[in-house]
Amino acid sequence: MGERNGLSNEYQMTISRTTIDKLGVKMYDSPSAAVSELIANSYDADAEAVTVKIPLNKWLATIRDGKIIEQGFEIIVKDDGIGMVPDVINDFYLRVGTNPRQDDRRGTRTVEKHRLRIGRKGIGKLAPFGICRKIEVITAGGKETAEGYEVAHFTLDYDKINQETDETYYPQAGTLNHKFAKERGTTIRLFDFQHRRTPDSDTFHRQVARRFGLEQKDFAINIIDTVTEESFQVSELPVDIDDDTKIVVDDRPVQLEDGTKLPVKGWVAYAKDPYPNEEVAGIRIYSRRKFVANAGIFALRSGFTGEYTIRSYVVGKIEADWLDSDDHEDLIRSDRQDILWSSEWGTAFREWGQALVKELGKTAFPAKKRKLAEQFLQASDLENEARKRFASGEIVKTAVAVGRIFARGMNAENLKDTEYVESVKELALSVAPHKVIVDKLREVEDAIDERPLHAIAKLFNDARLAESASLGMIVRERIKVIKKLKTILPTAEERDLQELLENATWIIDPRWTMLQANQTFNSFRQKFERWYAENYNYGIVTTTTEDSAKRPDFIMLHVRRRIEVVEIKKKAHKLENEEFERFQGYYDRVNEYLDANPSFKDQFPKAHIMLICDELGLDRTHERAYRSLERDDNLQKKTWDEILMDTETVNQDFLSVSSYLQR
Secondary structure, eight states, X not given: OOEETTEEOSOOBBSOTTHHIIIIITTOOSHHHHHHHHHHHHHHTTOSEEEEEEOTTSBSEEEETTEEEEOOOOEEXXXXXXXXXXXXXXXXTSBTTOOGGGOXXXXXXXXXXXXXXXXXXXXXXXXGGGTEEEEEEEEEEEEEETTEEEEEEEEEEHHHHSSSOOXXXXXXXXXXXXXXXXXXXXXXXXXXXOSXXXXXXXXXXXXXXXXXXXXXXXXXXEEEEXXXXXXXXXXXXXXXXXXGGOEEOTTOOEEOTTSOEEOOEEEEXXXXXXXXXXXXXXXXXXXXXXXXXXXXXXTXXXXXXXXXXHHHHEEEEEEOGGGGOTTSOOOBOTTSSSBOTTSHHHHHHHHHHHHHHHHIIIIIHHHHHHHHHHHHHHHHTHHHHHHHHOSOHHHHHHHHHHHHHHHTTOXXXXXXXXXXXXXXXXXXXXXXXXXXXXXXHHHHHHHTTXXXXXXXXXXXXXXXHHHHHHHHHHHHHHHXXXXXXXXXXXXXXXXXXXXXXXXXXXXXOTXXXXXXXXXXXXXXXXXXXXXXXXXXXXXXXXXXXSOXXXXXXXXXXXXTTEEEEEEEOOTTOEEOHHHHHHHHHHHHHHHHHHHHOHHHHHHOOEEEEEEXXXXXXXXXXXXXXXXXXXXXTSEEEEOHHHHHHHHHHHHHHHHHHTTTTXX
């Protein structure tokens, strides 16, 4: 053997030096990617077991002042495959870029187990240079001798390889070179690392399983975390799917334009939960037992049934060995992370996949939504709650139906949020009575010319029951509001009380409904304010809804065909003479405007003062004027306690008389 610089020249690599940077660093810059390529080589070597020793969740090297600082870690990948002897290293291992399948000594299938060979481009051995600068190889194989199996031992040095020269590179032979081992197999040791971090054990397992995790009986991958000494075996990538949505594609070949059928195996489905990590997401494509691409949803454009759910839930595993066929052009990208979709076969595969995803959306999407609806009904206990609140079985049935509709917009994550589930349940219970009212009235309209009068009366009665149930729910909420209002009233400011009563007129008059709010009153109020400013040279404010910064002079409301001039004082306030004069003047001006505008007076025949004040502090003259307004039914005073008590009583009475309608 020749010598060069005192080193053995037995092993040599023939390659354009700058190619190493492109083939190694650029394509495999994560520990899982580099290790997976070494595992693939072990598979092609007919190994039955591969053991990976790796420090997980660690920086393999750090950076300080722009320099990489070694941490003393190493990654070891050891297999029990057929190994190699020194005589074949140059041709089989160090000749980069040659296709082993076209080598008569190796072929398209492995030597002993006749597996479809994964390796094709002859560059996977350089993958570790994406994370480290040195690769030590110890391999024993060939025919067994009395001493055992002959060993080839050498180290590849990235810095020496990646130089601006095309001269032959001579890896340094190791101390075990040409010696013998009792067992055959290959050990690859990676060290002198780049600034890279290994993932935690769960993530590393998913990453390796995604790349090389198809279940096989005669090939096992074992991982040992050298930091914790914990170990685990790589299994098929675990994906928790909704079995009702699964579509098996074993009998659905990809068909070319000339009628050629390309076989595929696998499945697509909805995951039970949104993607927990990127390794699970989308439809994974495998060829010759190894991951080659994540097709996602095969670049399907928007606008198909179930689109938004599919983008968050679709998962799958498709095996298509013809993507890496020896009898056809190579359809896999050099880094084995995608497919050449623009090719004839790639285009046909994409169109096949898009049709599959659309089918999944049309058939599986409704099934998944039905299942989500059932899960919502169970989680919310909606039906039992409806039975507690409503005596009408039809309202209960409608509440469940409404709940199912709302659940169709949910996902599995929503169902884990108890507060969200509770809010949707309450919404369904609130909507149900209103829906029954509308449905019954429409039924009356459709049937009034055909059904007998007693049948029409029955429909009206059903609508009345639903209306009573609906009002009952409103009343219950009002009573809760009143009880809470009692606790905050002593400290409430006058401006806040004005806004409260304007937006909850039912507190003043429990018989008030939204039907009394109308556009005519809004027009009256706006024109009155303009008239007042023009005639009295003062910009009056009668509402809290238009200028949140300014306190209204008084609140003007529309209650039972009259204009209510509402004067509000804080709790425990004593009404003074000046305050009385002021709101009496507002009352007089409203009547003056009504008298000057008969069209408005037809709509609102009377103005009235509602004074909410706990005490009077008027002198004799002012009290005489006050009592005159009161006797003529032009003024009504209530204390805050009276207001809340009256309102609560009316609402409680409603529940009492309606108890046979609503539980």
